[in-house]
Amino acid sequence: MAVTGLNQTAGRPFGVDQMRNLALGEQVEALLCQMTLEEKIGQMNQVAGSRxxxxxxxxxxxxxxxxxxxxxxxxxxxxxxxxxxxQRDAVEHSRLGIPLLFGYDIIHGFRTIFPIPLGQAASWHLEGIERAARIMAKEGAAAGVHWTFAPMVDIARDPRWGRVMEGAGEDTHLTSLIARAQVRGIQGNEPGATDTLAACVKHYAAYGAVEAGREYNTVDMSEWRLRSIYLPPFLAALEEGCASVMTAFNTLNALPATCHPLLLDQILRREWGFEGMVVTDYTAIMELGQHGVAADASEASRKSVNAGVDMDMQSGYFIETLKTLVQNGQVEETRIDEAVRRILWLKAALGLFEDPYRYTSDEREAQCLLTGENRRAAREQAAQSMVLLKNEGNVLPLSDQHQKIALIGPLGNTPRLLGSWRGNGDHDDTVTLREGLANRLGEDAVILCAQGVSNQIGEDDTSGIEEALDLVRQADAVVLALGEDEDYADEAASRADIGLPGAQLELARRVLEAAGDTPVATVLFNGRPLTLTELDDLAPALLEAWWPGTEAGNAVADVLFGDVPPSGKLPMSFPVSVGQVPIYYNAFNTGRPKGVDPKYASQYLDIPNAPLYPFGFGLSYTTFEYGAIETACSEIGPDDTLEVSLTVTNTGERDGIEVVQLYLQDVHASVVRPLRELKDFRRIQLAPGAGERVVFHITPDMRSFLNAELERVQEPGLFRAQIGSCSESGEEIEFTVT
Incomplete structure (x- = not known):
């Protein structure tokens, strides 16, 4: 039986219209006919070109x-x-003059660095995320790049994995929407324009589910979970026209993703109808030997190319082995033609056959990078990405009357706030937190700065704490800057202990004791959810700033002083303890849920089940009141859309931005359904005393799911809709589908 779980066609990448598609196809076929087998294989080889x-x-x-x-x-x-x-070597000195395709990891900025993708996801601001992608594509294209290895859409539920910083968190729906926004921003509306890039969605697939959160590790899951949770963001990116796909390093159900016929042939090609190019991750074909599924380079090449890989990143195995494999009949030359056709089509769609040098403009490169406009956009998005986790006693926002600030902590006066995968970003361009506070407060302000502990994050040196405490006692406000070093959340940067590294918790404890009645605001710079339970018990105010990018210091100051209201919401749950992970809001219930029986329940003896801060959580400097949910009926048919609405009112004294979230639960179904699933959200801005009616439409598609036979169905029965400020708050109503 054909699997129909995700059977919409992704089709031709780049959204190229039919007439241009035909013209490009003719151009590609004419060139393909002229190529020798060696030249075809050469097109399938990607190599590093660093300087x-x-x-x-x-x-x-x-x-x-x-x-x-x-x-x-x-x-x-x-x-x-x-x-x-x-490019001149390729075009003017090779036999056929086929232009090169230049690729680069432009993940959250090329020269102007925006917040890390996990931080951008915390903004829940799709237009802002698309704008950031548009700017990074424009800068990258001005520097000669054609193709970026983004977006990364791996669902991640284990913050020990360092690459959580590169994705959008734990939720499939939010990640899918962000994937679409990023593809639109990277590729624009005109694939032949010289200020856009080709996108590459990665890592296909289920890389975010590596066991124990350990980089490159094993993944083993049911096909139901794969198709329900991990694949939809890839399909969303491809439906948006994403030009290419990158395979993952991990194994999936005992087979490496780089030679996985189910992923690369059955789902990607046959079910989704994707016609674009598939490239491996760095040396992934070579690593088939380490996985133990290939005895040598020849077997690794054969398995990967026959499964559906079109381009080999860096291993060189295709160059070494494919000709012999074709001559021996182990790889059909038609399969080689298929791969080369996709590669040439991408080059043609980018306009490289018309003008191979169209992306190599010295003038455009000089004008486009790190402009004032780009910096303003980065500053705006960085502020929108910050999440106010705690604000006991209304410590924040700080007042303009605070003119003597003690800035304490290893991250208070460092430019290492860009995060990993920072493109061609330069730390020398980064606004430090100290500089941001000085810019905000002006010349009359005094900023007393001390690290307190070593700026070599992770060291246990506490010799500087007494000096820091002396400054705290002199100040009228304290900003405590803590977190991770940029290298702590990255590829090959898994952490078993995701608490504050080194002696930072001790520094925080001593500073908060010494501060007395002086307000203390703790700012966190990090690339993953941390275990903050002890810090949360101590600190009255916590602002999650992630790694904010080039305009870090200015953006943090904007939020600390209330010039920009905090509006971020968590895209990943923050655990009470690392013992809870993997932890995520849309879990299944169990046969013995907590609360039914005091002992025989699915629970821990020593900690709660719930996270410290749940998915979707984030405070504001004002308060919002949610009115009663209104709906015209409580019973609908399977083809009906149910309208639900409520009024959200700003009941505080400051302007505020709220992300109103709709969750749905299918109470009884043929398979177990999550306790709740995010289905929609609205980002609204309200003045003090103002209210807005927020309307959601619960469609048949929102109510559908994969059944045990992997068929997408909608079943009759009882549903609950929840509207609130996070995954664990809000009123519920019930309705029935008959």
């Missing part, structure tokens, strides 16, 4: 390989002059 300190290629063989047609794509190469030189 040394003199600006020359660090890979000394690359120029000769390009001239002989052994390279189709170069990654980690950027800069108009550098890419133009490499």
């Amino acid at each position: 040394d300190t003199t600006g020359a290629p660090a890979n000394t063989d690359i120029e000769e390989d390009v001239r002989t047609g052994r390279v189709g794509s170069v990654f980690n190469a950027f800069g108009a002059e550098f890419t133009r030189e490499l």
Whole structure:
């Protein structure tokens, strides 16, 4: 039986219209007919093209390989002059003159760095996320890049995994919406424009579910969970026209994703109808030997290319082995043609056959990077991404009367606030928190600054605490800057203990004791949810700032002083203890849920089941009142859409932004359904005393799910709709589908 869980067609990437698609196809076929087998295989080979300190290629063989047609794509190469030189080797010195495709990891900014993707997701501001992607694409394209390896759409429920910083968190619906926004921002409306890039959705698939949160580790899950939770964001990106797909490093159900026929052939090609290119992650084909499914380079190449891989990133195995595999009949040349056709089509869609140098403009590169407009956009989004976790006693916002600030902590006066995967971002361009406070308060203010503990995050040196306490006693307000170093959340940066590293908790304890009645605001810079239980018990005010990017200090100051109201909501749950992970809001109930029986229940003996801060949580400097949910009826048919609404009122004294969230529960179904699932949200801005009626429409699609046979169905029965400020708050109503 054909699997129909996710059977919408993703189709031709880039959203190219039919007439242009035909023209590009003819162009590609004409070129393909002229190519030797060796030249075809060369197009399937991607190599690193980084530069040394003199600006020359660090890979000394690359120029000769390009001239002989052994390279189709170069990654980690950027800069108009550098890419133009490499492109000239391909176009003017190879037999067919096929242009190179330049790829680069532009994840949350090229030169102007925006908040890490997890931080951007915390804004729940899709237009802002799309704008950030648009700017990073414009900057990257101005520097000679054609193709970015983004967006990363891995659902992640375990904050020990360092790459949670690169994605949108734990929820499938929110991640899918953000994936669409990022693809739109990266690729724009005109794929042939010189200020857009080709996108590459990654890591296909289920990489965010690695066991124990350990990088590159095993994934084993049911096909139901794969299709219900982990695949929809990929389909969303492809439906938006995403040009390419990157395979994941992990195994999935005992088979590496890079040679996985179910993923690469059955689902991606046959069910979704995707016609674009598939590239591996770095040396992933080579790693099939380490996984233990390939005895040598030849077997690794055969398995990956026959499964559906079109381009090999960096291992060089295709160049070494594919010709012999074709000659021996182990790989059909038609399969090679299929892969090369997709690669050439992407190059044609980017306009590289018309003008191979169209992305290599020195003038555009000089004008587009780190502009004032780009900085303003980065500052705005960084402020929108921050989440106010706690504000006991209304410590925040700070007042303009606070003119002597003690800035304490290892992250208070450092530019290392860009986060990992920072493109070509430069720490020298970063606004530190100290600089941001000084910019906000003006020349008359005094900022007393001390690290307190080592700025080598993770060290236990406490020798600087007494100096910090002396400054705290002199100040009329304290800002405590704590968190992780940029290298603590990254690829190959898993952490078993996700508390504050080193002696930072001791510093916080001592500072808060010394401060007395002086207001203390704790700002957290980090790339993942942390276990903050002890800090939460001590600190009256906690602001989660993530790694905010180039405009970090200015954006934090904007929020601390109330110039921008905090409006972020958590895209990942913050656990009470690492012992709870993986932890996520949309879990299944059990046969013995907590609260039914005091002992024989699904619970811990020593900690609660609930997280410290749940998915969707975030405070404001004002308060919001949610009115009663209104609906015209409580019984609908299977094809009906139910309108539900309520009024949200700003009952405080300051302007505020609220993210109103709709959750749905299918109470009784043929398979177990989550306790709640995010289905929609609205981001509204309200002046003091103002109210707004917020309307949601619960559609048949929202009520559908995969049954035990992996068929998407909607079943009659009882549903609950919850509208509130986070996943654990809000009024519920019930309705029935007959």
